[in-house]
Amino acid sequence: MVKFYDREFSSRLLIGTALYPSPKIMQDAIRASGSQIVTVSLRRESAGGKTGDAFWSLIRELDVTVLPNTAGCKTVREAVTTAKLARELFGTPWVKLEVIADNDTLQPDVVGLVEAATILIKDGFEVFPYCTDDLGVAIRLVDAGCKVVMPWAAPIGSAKGIINRDGLRLLRDRLPDITLVVDAGLGAPSHAAQALELGYDAVLLNTAIAKADDPVAMANAFRLGVEAGRTAYQAGLMEARDFASPSTPVVGTPFWHVVS
Amino acid sequence: MRVTINGETRNVTATRIDALLNELEYEGSHFAIALNFDVLPKSRWAETHLKAGDEIEIITPRQGG
Numbered sequence: 001m002v003k004f005y006d007r008e009f010s011s012r013l014l015i016g017t018a019l020y021p022s023p024k025i026m027q028d029a030i031r032a033s034g035s036q037i038v039t040v041s042l043r044r045e046s047a048g049g050k051t052g053d054a055f056w057s058l059i060r061e062l063d064v065t066v067l068p069n070t071a072g073c074k075t076v077r078e079a080v081t082t083a084k085l086a087r088e089l090f091g092t093p094w095v096k097l098e099v100i101a102d103n104d105t106l107q108p109d110v111v112g113l114v115e116a117a118t119i120l121i122k123d124g125f126e127v128f129p130y131c132t133d134d135l136g137v138a139i140r141l142v143d144a145g146c147k148v149v150m151p152w153a154a155p156i157g158s159a160k161g162i163i164n165r166d167g168l169r170l171l172r173d174r175l176p177d178i179t180l181v182v183d184a185g186l187g188a189p190s191h192a193a194q195a196l197e198l199g200y201d202a203v204l205l206n207t208a209i210a211k212a213d214d215p216v217a218m219a220n221a222f223r224l225g226v227e228a229g230r231t232a233y234q235a236g237l238m239e240a241r242d243f244a245s246p247s248t249p250v251v252g253t254p255f256w257h258v259v260s
Numbered sequence: 261m262r263v264t265i266n267g268e269t270r271n272v273t274a275t276r277i278d279a280l281l282n283e284l285e286y287e288g289s290h291f292a293i294a295l296n297f298d299v300l301p302k303s304r305w306a307e308t309h310l311k312a313g314d315e316i317e318i319i320t321p322r323q324g325g
Binding site (some may be wrong): 016017018019020026039040041042043044045046047048049050051052053055056059068069071077081084085086087088089090156157205206207 | 289
């Protein structure tokens with residue numbers, strides 16, 4: 001089981017609800033992923049519009065826990081207000097906190113992130129901060145009261161997988177009691193498996209499933225990748241080494257006496 | 261009275277938030293509203309008076325990653 005604040009879940013795969021070819025495929029992919037937590041956003045509704053209501057009824061049919069995000073917020077003020085709107089709208093203290101520094105890389109503004117997390121936690125929120133793999137920032141977030149920290153693997157939607165394996169490993173080693181989620185940049189189920197093999201508690205992704213040729217099949221593949229990675233972590237992975245070591249026994253090798 | 265709704269300035273006749281939603285034909289049920297960057301809980305929509313220059317954001321759930 002994986003713990004997010006005071007709630008426990010069996011699935012270690014959190015998935016997004018955006019970019020799917022159709023609402024039906026979104027629902028089928030979420031079901032195939034086995035996810036129990038999905039991310040949603042908040043956007044302006046135009047007069048007479050019912051887009052929000054239509055989307056919300058699709059999500060409610062899935063019986064999943066909702067994690068609202070502050071995607072697109074560039075200032076602390078925007079992010080804090082968006083989080084409060086999310087709490088009003090969804091009735092949850094949870095928020096995936098994003099404060100974005102740069103449009104092209106969607107790199108987190110880590111200074112603004114720590115500030116916004118501090119404000120929100122004092123106000124009773126349970127914050128899931130989207131951050132980089134910087135240990136100093138992660139420690140500041142934990143000091144602010146975050147019990148979940150979500151470093152990126154690579155920029156959002158880039159599908160590059162884990163670009164700083166050592167950085168992520170360091171976070172895991174230094175923050176053993178924090179629920180760590182690799183969020184963003186995963187492109188393949190093998191990337192998700194790698195995150196779980198490193199001891200990460202879960203992964204969060206969207207684009208790699210939604211933009212696959214067959215999102216439902218890919219959701220299932222990610223479910224299996226997460227399961228494989230977690231099982232491998234629990235089984236205990238061997239250390240890498242620089243030289244070969246034969247797996248077949250050497251003793252009793254035929255013609256051994258002629259080999260000098 | 262001129263107010264800003266979702267970033268657009270417009271003239272409205274409504275003087276309270278609930279009346280404003282009616283005037284603009286917002287019919288769905290899942291909204292959250294921010295008035296001048298503060299969340300305005302649904303329980304206060306009927307009693308909250310608008311004033312000229314107010315900035316109102318009308319927000320609903322949407323797809324997200």
